[in-house]
Amino acid sequence: MRMAELSAESGLPVATIKFYLREGLLPQGVRTSATQATYGDAHLRRLRVIRALIDAGVSVARARKVLATLDEPPDEVAALLAEAHAAVAPSGEEDVPLAEIEDLAEQLGLQCWTHRPERLAEVARAMRTLREAGFALPPEVMRTYWTSMRHIAAAEIAEIPVGDPDEAVRYVVLGTALVEPLLLALRRVAEQLATVERFPPNP
């Protein structure tokens, strides 16, 4: 496939594809001469992944990290997940006091949180933001959040395909980045449903 074709197939302007090439999101094609290269199906698939990431709100810089993880995955699943998380998660600038993290770990019933506190720190930051806005999160709701997320995580991790490592990497990395908008959208639908149940509309 040549550039014009790749552009037509993917629906993206040539200039944009060149941009992704420059930014290292899309690997170079196979050079056939000084001013010519060909691209394969892998490039087309990659472009679709790039668009999916960017449409999902991932920045170009983070998308590059996600794709790097996809290309050179660590062999331990936990490390793979951690890399995917680090690539997608917002990296908070100010750090969270240890005491706050310890409190949180206790609240969630975690013992061995010490080996990777970044994700927990992110939870703490989100809760601080809530507090600073003057929003009191009912403890009951917080408990539901946590148990629901444990359910979700259990289901997700249980479905990691074990046969094909490539498939597993894809599942973990894309599942991390692309499922977030889906979950939030489902929450909104569920909230509207629960609302009309609790507060039936006037006739």
Next chain:
Amino acid sequence: MRMAELSAESGLPVATIKFYLREGLLPQGVRTSATQATYGDAHLRRLRVIRALIDAGVSVARARKVLATLDEPPDEVAALLAEAHAAVAPSGEEDVPLAEIEDLAEQLGLQCWTHRPERLAEVARAMRTLREAGFALPPEVMRTYWTSMRHIAAAEIAEIPVGDPDEAVRYVVLGTALVEPLLLALRRVAEQLATVERFPPNP
């Protein structure tokens, strides 16, 4: 409170506060003369909410809508929630074919989805993005997403305070916008936990 004080108390530069004033995120202070105005605690609290929204990833334009909902809430809870959702949700440009939405509604077991299809369309878009990236979401996982989100929504809606309308508005509007990062962060912690359970690290 004068501008300098408001700036000191909130920790925000004067220029930034003036920007929020211009953008209509922060209401004007009480004018005492042609070049002087005073601000109250309400302004300080509002600034905290603005920062929380913006830190949570809400754009200035969307924050303005959220705050407008906070200031002039509709009296029906369902309408309030819908406005809050519309303010924070990504508004997809391309629309989703009706057939796709109908399929989805059936899959989720919804009957009366017709009166407000926007949120459902958002779910459909998220799923399409997933599909286009070549990510096959296991049906079992999708089911878990949905049941978990219904649990979450039930807990959230059940805790809407009924006594004080102001508190209810605050709870719904801020809960919509500010809880999202918390949920995603909790999911990441839960995923790491589930992973070390299913794939114990090598010794």
Next chain:
DNA sequence: TTCATTGGCTAGTAGTACTATCTAATCTAG
């Protein structure tokens, strides 16, 4: 041979969230 295509380069654009400066009016302290 002739003309369209392309890689590689550089520069420009639109949008977002501030940030800085200026002016003239006012307020405050001495």
Next chain:
DNA sequence: CTAGATTAGATAGTACTACTAGCCAATGAA
């Protein structure tokens, strides 16, 4: 009552992001 500080309001500038557009020389296909 005056000198210096403060401030509203306006305008312009900045840094960053995600493209977008143009050019040029080398190539490839007719």
